[in-house]
Amino acid sequence: MIAKALLIVIGLSTGVAIAAGIFAFIAAMGIVPRMAKRTKTEKYIMLYEDVILLGGVFGTTTMFVDYRLPRIPILAGGYALAIGVFVGVLAMALTEVLNVMPILLRRGRITKGLPWLLLCFALGKVLGSLVYFCVDGFYVL
Numbered sequence: 001m002i003a004k005a006l007l008i009v010i011g012l013s014t015g016v017a018i019a020a021g022i023f024a025f026i027a028a029m030g031i032v033p034r035m036a037k038r039t040k041t042e043k044y045i046m047l048y049e050d051v052i053l054l055g056g057v058f059g060t061t062t063m064f065v066d067y068r069l070p071r072i073p074i075l076a077g078g079y080a081l082a083i084g085v086f087v088g089v090l091a092m093a094l095t096e097v098l099n100v101m102p103i104l105l106r107r108g109r110i111t112k113g114l115p116w117l118l119l120c121f122a123l124g125k126v127l128g129s130l131v132y133f134c135v136d137g138f139y140v141l
Contacts, residue, residue, distance in 0.1 A: 032048045
């Protein structure tokens with residue numbers, strides 16, 4: 001009994017430490033203020049941060065709680081879209097921090113159409129997420 005309680009405490013502590021590290025990483029990269037500035041929605045930064053925190057908490061609780069949502073395809077599509085946007089924003093922030101985009105643009109001699117290139121990257125991430133969740137959903141049924 002004591003061993004199980006100790007394992008629970010160790011598991012929860014490491015989970016909290018990892019989650020704190022990920023949120024600190026996202027905050028240190030400045031993803032939220034940068035995206036708010038680009039979309040001209042700086043007044044909603046606090047809301048964005050709250051939603052990211054709630055998403056992290058919800059994602060963590062899905063490991064322990066078996067949520068049952070109604071089988072409505074629009075919900076699965078919305079979930080896939082949200083994950084695709086998150087992964088896309090995180091990937092683009094990483095490339096921006098690592099200065100990959102300027103090197104790619106210089107080597108590719110791309111001078112025009114940067115917004116379209118970024119849009120294609122984001123749509124590719126969303127499409128990849130949709131394909132992943134749709135194919136994964138077929139195996140569940």
